[in-house]
Amino acid sequence: xxxxxxxxxxxxxxxxxxxxxxxxxxxxxxxxxxxxxxxxxxxxxxxxxxxxxxxxxxxxxxxxxxxxxxxxxxxxxxxxxxxxxxxxxxxxxxxxxxxxxxxxxxxxxxxxxxxxxxxxxxxxxxxxxxxxxxxxxxxxxxxxxxxxxxxxxxxxxxxxxxxxxxxxxxxxxxxxxxxxxxxxxxxxxxxxxxxxxxxxxxxxxxxxxxxxxxxxxxxxxxxxxxxxxxxxxxxxxxxxxxxxxxxxxxxxxxxxxxxxxxxxxxxxxxxxxxxxxxxxxxxxxxxxxxxxxxxxxxxxxxxxxxxxxxxxxxxxxxxxxxxxxxxxxxxxxxxxxxxxxxxxxxxxxxxxxxxxxxxxxxxxxxxxxxxxxxxxxxxxxxxxxxxxxxxxxxxxxxxxxxxxxxxxxxxxxxxxxxxxxxxxxxxxxxxxxxxxxxxxxxxxxxxxxxxxxxxxxxxxxxxxxxxxxxxxxxxxxxxxxxxxxxxxxxxxxxxxxxxxxxxxxxxxxxxxxxxxxxxxxxxxxxxxxxxxxxxxxxxxxxxxxxxxxxxxxxxxxxxxxxxxxxxxxxxxxxxxxxxxxxxxxxxxxxxxxxxxxxxxxxxxxxxxxxxxxxxxxxxxxxxxxxxxxxxxxxxxxxxxxxxxxxxxxxxxxxxxxxxxxxxxxxxxxxxxxxxxxxxxxxx
Amino acid sequence: xxxxxxxxxxxxxxxxxxxxxxxxxxxxxxxxxxxxxxxxxxxxxxxxxxxxxxxxxxxxxxxxxxxxxxxxxxxxxxxxxxxxxxxxxxxxxxxxxxxxxxxxxxxxxxxxxxxxxxxxxxxxxxxxxxxxxxxxxxxxxxxxxxxxxxxxxxxxxxxxxxxxxxxxxx
Numbered sequence: 001x002x003x004x005x006x007x008x009x010x011x012x013x014x015x016x017x018x019x020x021x022x023x024x025x026x027x028x029x030x031x032x033x034x035x036x037x038x039x040x041x042x043x044x045x046x047x048x049x050x051x052x053x054x055x056x057x058x059x060x061x062x063x064x065x066x067x068x069x070x071x072x073x074x075x076x077x078x079x080x081x082x083x084x085x086x087x088x089x090x091x092x093x094x095x096x097x098x099x100x101x102x103x104x105x106x107x108x109x110x111x112x113x114x115x116x117x118x119x120x121x122x123x124x125x126x127x128x129x130x131x132x133x134x135x136x137x138x139x140x141x142x143x144x145x146x147x148x149x150x151x152x153x154x155x156x157x158x159x160x161x162x163x164x165x166x167x168x169x170x171x172x173x174x175x176x177x178x179x180x181x182x183x184x185x186x187x188x189x190x191x192x193x194x195x196x197x198x199x200x201x202x203x204x205x206x207x208x209x210x211x212x213x214x215x216x217x218x219x220x221x222x223x224x225x226x227x228x229x230x231x232x233x234x235x236x237x238x239x240x241x242x243x244x245x246x247x248x249x250x251x252x253x254x255x256x257x258x259x260x261x262x263x264x265x266x267x268x269x270x271x272x273x274x275x276x277x278x279x280x281x282x283x284x285x286x287x288x289x290x291x292x293x294x295x296x297x298x299x300x301x302x303x304x305x306x307x308x309x310x311x312x313x314x315x316x317x318x319x320x321x322x323x324x325x326x327x328x329x330x331x332x333x334x335x336x337x338x339x340x341x342x343x344x345x346x347x348x349x350x351x352x353x354x355x356x357x358x359x360x361x362x363x364x365x366x367x368x369x370x371x372x373x374x375x376x377x378x379x380x381x382x383x384x385x386x387x388x389x390x391x392x393x394x395x396x397x398x399x400x401x402x403x404x405x406x407x408x409x410x411x412x413x414x415x416x417x418x419x420x421x422x423x424x425x426x427x428x429x430x431x432x433x434x435x436x437x438x439x440x441x442x443x444x445x446x447x448x449x450x451x452x453x454x455x456x457x458x459x460x461x462x463x464x465x466x467x468x469x470x471x472x473x474x475x476x477x478x479x480x481x482x483x484x485x486x487x488x489x490x491x492x493x494x495x496x497x498x499x500x501x502x503x504x505x506x507x508x509x510x511x512x513x514x515x516x517x518x519x520x521x522x523x524x525x526x527x528x529x530x531x532x533x534x535x536x537x538x539x540x541x542x543x544x545x546x547x548x549x550x551x552x553x554x555x556x557x558x559x560x561x562x563x564x565x566x567x568x569x570x571x572x573x574x575x576x577x578x579x580x581x582x583x584x585x586x587x588x589x590x591x592x593x594x595x596x597x598x599x600x601x602x603x604x605x606x607x608x609x610x611x612x613x614x615x616x617x618x619x620x621x622x623x624x625x626x627x628x629x630x631x632x633x634x635x636x637x638x639x640x641x642x643x644x645x646x647x648x649x650x651x652x653x654x655x656x657x658x659x660x661x662x663x664x665x666x667x668x669x670x671x672x673x674x675x676x677x678x679x680x681x682x683x
Numbered sequence: 684x685x686x687x688x689x690x691x692x693x694x695x696x697x698x699x700x701x702x703x704x705x706x707x708x709x710x711x712x713x714x715x716x717x718x719x720x721x722x723x724x725x726x727x728x729x730x731x732x733x734x735x736x737x738x739x740x741x742x743x744x745x746x747x748x749x750x751x752x753x754x755x756x757x758x759x760x761x762x763x764x765x766x767x768x769x770x771x772x773x774x775x776x777x778x779x780x781x782x783x784x785x786x787x788x789x790x791x792x793x794x795x796x797x798x799x800x801x802x803x804x805x806x807x808x809x810x811x812x813x814x815x816x817x818x819x820x821x822x823x824x825x826x827x828x829x830x831x832x833x834x835x836x837x838x839x840x841x842x843x844x845x846x847x848x849x850x851x852x853x
Contacts (some may be wrong), residue, residue, distance in 0.1 A: 183811070253806065363698055379710040386714055391725060401725035404718055404743045405820060405833070412717035416710070486818060519834065543806075545759050605809045624806040625758040635758045637806045 001028065003068055006056025007147040007162060010097075013049040013104075014141055017134040021127055028123040036123045040111050043126050046104040046133060052439030057094060063089050064164045065232045066173045069160045070094055070146040076601050078572040082189075089192045090179050092328075093146035098193070099309060100136045101202040104130065110204055118225060122209035125204075130202055135335050150597055159214040164169045171528060181599045181606045187247035195267055195312075198237025202274060204229045206302035210293055213346040218353045224279045231662035234278055237271050237657060242651040253374075253607045253622050255539065255639035257647070258407040259271045265384045266311035270304040272384070273297050276377035283367045288430060290367075292347070293374070299343040306336050363434040369427040376419045383412045395548055410536075412594055415468070421474035421529060423523050425481045447480035469534045478526040489516075510662065517661025524657055526651030534617075536644025543624070545635040554640050556618050558583045562591075564623075564631040574598040578623045578634055582612060593638070594623040617642040687721055712834075728769035732797040743781060744820045745829065746772055747799065748790035751813020751834075763803045767817055768796045787814045803831040810836035 020042035057070070062084045074090040075083070089095040100634040107129040115122065140146065148160045152171035159165065170335025182188075205226035226420035244258035244264065258264060282289045310332035347354075360368050387404050394402040429443035454476040455469055463469070486505060487510075494504035501523040509516040543550040546561035553559075562579040569575050577595040582590060592610035599606065614617040618641040626634035723744040731738065731745060747767025754765040765786040768790040771777055790796050791814050801819060811817075811834075821831035 337799075360699060361695055363702060368699070368702075371699075372702065372706065375706045379706065379713075382710060383714055383717075385829070386718075390718065402722045403725050404721050405723060405744075408717045408721040413719060414712040415713060542811070543761050604812075607806065607809055622806055624761060625756065635761065 002056050002059055003064070003147040003149060007062070007141075007145070008054045009053040009056065010141055010147075010412055012144075013053065013100075014137040016045050016049065017130045017137060018216075020046075020107075020130045021134065021435065024123045024126040024130070027311060036126075039123065039126050039130075040115070043111055043130060044108050044189055046130075047108040048211065050097070050101045050104045054088065054097055057088055058085055058099060060147075061085065064176070066176050067149050069148045070148050072150065072173050072176040073586075074177070074179055076176040078601055079178060080571065086189045087179055088658050090183065091146075093140065093144040093148075093554075094194070095192060096136055096140050096144055097146055098141065099196055099200060100133055102196055103133045103136065103203065106204055108202055110207075116307060120217060121208055121211035121222065121225070123212045125207040128207035128210050128472070129203065132207075136538045139331065143328055143331070159190075167357065169481060175601070178529060178599075178601045181597070181602060181604055185247050185251050186242045187250060191243040191247055194236050194243055195240030196309075198233050198235075198240050199270065199309055200302050201229055201233035201236060202270060202298075202305050205233070205277075206298050209298045210343060210346065211641045213343075213350050216350065216353065220281075220284050220288075220291075223284060223294065227281070228662045228664070230274070230278060230281075232660055234271075234274050235658035235662070237267070237274060238654060239651065241267055241271060242647075246648065247646075249499070250609070250611075251606070253609050255620055255641060257535070257644075260387070260406040262388045263312050263443065265388050265409075267310040269381055269403075269479075270301050270308055271380045272377050273301040273304060276374045277301060279370050280374050283370050287356075287358055287367050289356040289360065289436050290371070290374075291356060292351060295347050295354065297374075299340065299347065302343070303336050303340045306332065338551075350370045362434045362436070364430055366427060366430045366432045367434070369423055369430055373420065373423045373427065376416050378425070380413050383416070384409065387418065416472060418474055419557070421471075421478055421526075424525065425474060425477040428481060428485050428519065428522075444481065446478060450477035450480040465537055468533055468537045471529065471537075475526050475529045475533065478522060478529075482522050482526070485519060486516070513663065513665065516659050517657050517659075520657030521654050521658055522648040524653035527653060528645045531644050531647030531650065532672050534640045534646070537641045539637060540640045543635070543637040545633055547633045548631075552636065552638065554619075554638050555636075556585050557640065558572055558586075559592075559621065559636070559638060561634055561636070564626050564634055566631070570599075572600050574600065576626065577621065578626070578636075580621060580636070582619060592619075592621050594621045596623050613645050615643075615645055618644050698783045704801050725772060726849050728767060728797050728799045731799060731829070732811065737785055739825065743829075744818065745799075746770065746816060746818045746832045748787040749811060749813060749817050750791050750798070753800075754811065754813075756807050761806065762809075763805070763807060764800065765799050765811070765817075767819075768793070768798050770816065783816065784814075786793070787816055799829055800827070800836060802829055803827045805834070808834060808836055817833055 020039040022039075023042065024037045024039035027033065027039060028073045029071055055113050060068050060071050061326050062075060062081060064075070065069070070091060070093050074094065079087075082086070087094065089098045107126075110125060110129070111122065118125075136494040145162055148162050149170035149174070150158055150171040151161055151165055153165075158171050159168075164170070179661050205222075208222040208226045212218055240654055241264075244267070248259070249255075249257040277294065280294055280297060284294055292321060345438075360371070362368060387408055391401045391403045394400060409430040425447075426440065426444060430440055451473050455473045458469065458472050486508075489508045490501055490505035493499065493508050494501055497504065497507070499507065540555060542552060542554045546552060548561055548563065551558050551560045560583075562581055564576060564578040566574065566576045575595055575597050577592060577593050579591055581591050589612065592612060593606050594610040596606060597606045598604070599668055608622075609620045618639075620639040622637040622639075624637050718801050721741075721742075724738070725744045726734070728737070728745065728747045731743070745767075748770050749790040750766045750768055753756040754763075770786050771780070772792045777783050777786045780789065787820050801817070802821070803821075817831065818835040818837070819831035820833040821829055
C-alpha cells in the first residue's frame with residue numbers, strides 16, 4: 001500500500017540520517033575516512049528515499065485517497081490536478097515533508113560537488129545537515145504524520161492513526177475538505193516553495209560556518225565556498241516574500257500587500273539577517289574584519305529560519321494566516337534553543353581565533369558604512385521581533401496583553417529603512433580603508449544634484465508630504481548614484497581599453513559580476529521603495545452603490561457600472577461577475593470585471609478584485625455586493641494605488657541582479673587561499 | 684585626510700562606539716515611542732463588559748466568536764454589524780475547551796456568554812460567517828457598541844465535525 005510505502009521510506013530516511021550523523025562524527029574523530037565516506041553515502045541516500053516518500057503523498061493526493069487524513073484535509077474531488085499536486089505543501093504535515101525533501105536535495109548537492117576540495121569541512125557539514133533533517137523527520141514520524149489514516153470503530157467514532165487499532169476498520173470519507181479557496185492562487189502555490197527554498201538553502205552556509213568553527217579553519221574559506229549558496233538562498237527568500245505580498249494584493253482585497261502580520265514577519269526576519277550577512281561577508285573577504293560578527297549573523301539566520309518555519313506552522317500568534325494548532329511548538333523551541341546555544345558556545349570557543357587582523361580607522365570608509373548598514377538591519381530585526389513578542393512580554397510584566405499593529409512597525413522601521421536607503425546611496429562611492437567628508441562629497445555631489453532636481457520636480461507637481469519627499473530624495477539618490485557608478489566605470493574602462501561605451505559596460509559587469517550584480521539589486525530595491533512610497537503615502541479610496549449606468553469618480557478616474565451576471569462555473573463555483581467601464585481624464589481606458597466567487601464545497605465566498613495596472617498607478621475595483629436577481633444596482637469599493645507596479649517590476653530586477661551576481665564564475669576565486677596576505681592582494 | 688590617519692587607535696574606537704551607540708539609542712527610542720503610540724490593549728469580551736467606562740477612549744484589540752444570525756449588512760453605506768460572543772484569549776484554555784473550533788462553537792451556542800455588538804465600515808469580508816473568530820481593533824463607543832477599524836477573521840477547519848456526514852464504504 002502506498003501510504004505504508006511512503007511511511008516506510010520516511011522511517012528509513014530517519015534511521016539513515018541518525019546513522020550518518022554517528023558515522024561522520026566517529027569517522028572524523030577517529031580519523032577513519034571510510035566511516036566518513038559511509039556517512040556521505042547515507043546522506044546521498046536520503047534524497048531518493050525522501051523523494052519516494054513525497055511521491056507517495058502526491059500519488060495519494062491525486063488519486064483521491066481520502067482515507068488518509070492529510071489527503072482528506074487538503075484536497076477534494078473538485079480540485080484540478082495541479083492543485084492536488086501542490087497540496088503537498090497545503091498543510092502542516094505535507095509541508096514538513098516538503099521541507100525535509102528540499103533539505104535532502106541541497107545536502108546531496110553539496111556532497112556531490114567537489115568532495116575532495118572541501119574534505120575537511122564536509123564531515124561536519126554532513127553532521128549539521130543531517131541533524132537538521134533528522135529533527136524535521138522526527139516531527140513527521142512521531143507527531144505530524146502525513147500518512148495517518150482514518151479508522152472507524154463500531155461505535156462510529158473515527159480516529160487518526162498510522163496503523164489499524166484493534167476492532168476498527170478503515171474509514172473512507174466520500175470527499176475531502178478541499179483547499180481553502182483563498183489559497184487557490186498562483187502566487188500562493190509558488191509562494192510557500194520559494195520561501196522554503198530560501199529557508200532551507202540558508203542551512204548550507206550555516207553548516208559550513210559550524211564546520212569552520214569545529215575544525216578551526218576560521219579564515220574566510222567557508223564564506224567563499226558558500227557565497228553563491230547564500231545569494232541563491234537570499235533570492236528565493238526575497239521572491240517568497242514578494243509572492244506572498246502579490247497574493248495578498250490580488251486576493252485579500254484590502255488594497256494592500258503587507259500587513260505586518262506575525263507570520264509575514266517570521267519570514268522577514270531571516271531575510272534581514274541574511275541580507276546583513278551578504279553585506280558583512282564582503283568586509284571579511286576584503287579586509288579580514290567582522291569575522292565573529294559574520295558567525296553571529298549566520299547562526300541567527302539559521303535560528304530564525306527554524307523559528308520562521310515554526311511560526312508559519314503553529315498558530316501561537318494571532319494572525320490572518322489560519323493554521324492548525326499543534327503539538328510541535330515546544331519541540332521547535334527546544335530544537336532552536338539547543339542549536340542556538342550549541343552554536344554560540346562553539347563560537348565563543350573560537351572567539352579569539354576570529355579576532356580581526358585590522359581595525360577600522362575611518363567612519364566614512366566603505367567597511368564602516370557596511371557596519372552601519374548591518375546595525376540598521378539588526379535594528380529592523382529587533383523592532384520586528386519586539387512587535388511580535390510584545391503581547392507576551394506585556395502579559396508577563398503588566399498582566400495585560402497589549403499588542404502593536406502596523407502603525408508601530410511603520411513608525412519604528414520607517415526611519416531605519418530610510419537610513420538603509422541613504423547608505424545604499426553613499427556606500428558605493430566611499431573608498432575602502434579611508435574616506436572623508438571631502439572625498440565622499442566630491443563623489444556624491446553630481447548624483448545629489450539629480451536627486452534634488454527630482455524632488456524639486458515632485459514638489460512642483462503639488463506633493464508636499466515631507467516624509468514622501470525624504471523618501472523620494474533618497475530613492476532618487478540611490479538610482480542616480482548607482483547609474484553614475486555604471487557610467488563612470490564604463491567610461492573609465494572604455495578609455496583604458498579603447499572600447500565603445502556598451503562594450504565597456506558589458507566587460508565591466510562581466511568582470512565584476514558580484515559588484516555590479518549587487519548594484520542591479522540596489523536598483524531593484526529602489527524600485528521597491530518607489531512602489532512602497534506610492535501605495536503607502538498616496539493611496540486613496542472610495543466606495544459607492546451604483547445603479548446601472550451610474551458613475552463614481554476617484555481622482556482622475558471615473559467608473560461606470562454596466563452590468564452583472566451570476567452563473568455557475570464547472571469547477572464548483574458560483575460566480576458573480578460585474579462589468580464596469582473605466583475612464584481616465586475623460587478618455588475610456590477599458591472594461592474591468594471585478595467578481596465574487598462562491599465555493600459550494602467549502603461554503604466560502606472569495607472576492608476577486610479587478611485591477612488596471614500601469615507604471616503610473618493601479619485602479620483596483622472590488623465588487624462588494626449587488627441587488628439580487630435584478631442586478632439593477634451594485635456596490636463597489638475602489639482603490640487608487642499610485643506606482644505600486646514598480647514593486648512587482650523591481651522583483652523581476654532583483655532576480656536578474658542575483659543571477660548576474662551568483663552565476664558560476666571560473667573557479668579562480670575558489671582556489672584555496674590559505675593566507676590572509678594573498679587575499680588582501682586580490683582585494 | 685591626514686587628520687584621521689594620525690589619530691590614535693583608542694580615539695578611533697571611541698568614535699565607532701559613539702556611532703554605534705547613536706544607532707542603538709535611535710532604535711531604542713523608535714521602539715519605545717512607537718510602542719507607546721500604537722499600543723492596543725488586547726481584551727476579551729468578558730473583560731470589556733466588566734471594565735466598561737474605564738476603557739472608553741483606548742485603542743483596543745478584541746477577539747470573539749461571530750454569531751452568524753446577527754450579521755447584517757447595509758450595502759448602501761457598507762456598514763456591517765454583528766455580535767461577537769466571548770471566547771478565551773488564552774491558547775491553553777482554548778485547548779482545554781477542545782480546540783479553537785469547539786470553543787467558538789460553544790461560545791455562539793451558549794446564551795449565557797457575554798456578547799458585544801460590533802460595527803464595521805467596509806466591504807463584507809469573505810471569511811465572515813457563523814462561528815468564525817473575529818479579531819478586531821478599534822474603540823468602544825459610549826453606546827456600548829464596538830467600532831472596529833480593522834477586522835481579521837479566522838476560520839478553524841472543522842475537520843472532525845464534517846466527517847460523520849460523509850460515511851460510506853466504497
